[in-house]
């Protein structure tokens with residue numbers, strides 16, 4: 001009989017925290033049991049920058065698990081909306097993209113949760129008609145500079161209607177992640193606000209926010225026992241190398 005060899009021994013020796021196969025978070029951070037899927041009428045497309053696979057604090061995958069009508073793609077560029085989405089799109093102008101530019105709701109003198117803007121950053125005239133026609137929304141997932149890279153590399157985004165959000169409160173990330181913009185929301189918060197406003201269903205945002213709060217609570221709880229989860233530990237490169245084996 002030969003000695004037990006190879007992968008098993010190595011795996012137990014290295015003993016990295018195992019990941020949940022569904023949400024891909026380390027098991028102590030898994031919140032799958034708290035995720036009740038929501039039927040969203042308006043489609044969601046999340047484009048995730050390949051370097052934004054923060055398994056501890058990332059929210060794109062959790063968002064996609066919670067909102068059933070969601071496509072999550074990881075990459076830098078796609079030739080068209082339909083290629084990114086994996087299905088034909090009759091009219092990309094009926095898709096909205098959460099705009100990253102400098103337009104701020106407070107400067108536009110409105111208290112709406114969501115506003116359609118033109119290329120000059122001004123409010124579009126026919127807000128109600130434009131927003132009512134939206135059949136899908138694109139959200140870019142990553143840091144500010146990663147999201148900007150996605151914006152510039154996907155020229156078809158120019159065909160989509162730009163929308164901006166006026167969050168009622170700052171992101172629940174708080175100090176866990178540094179965001180250069182005060183209004184910088186996590187993907188799960190932004191998706192919740194967008195779909196709630198467009199579908200006029202406040203419960204969407206309430207449910208996603210509750211999931212996010214649960215995720216952050218688990219993170220805070222686990223952080224002391226799992227130093228590898230600390231934000232500045234930079235486990236990302238090792239993580240990807242390990243995963244590709």
Ligand SMILES: [Zn+2]
Nearest residue numbers: 020023030032
């Ligand atoms: Zn999970």
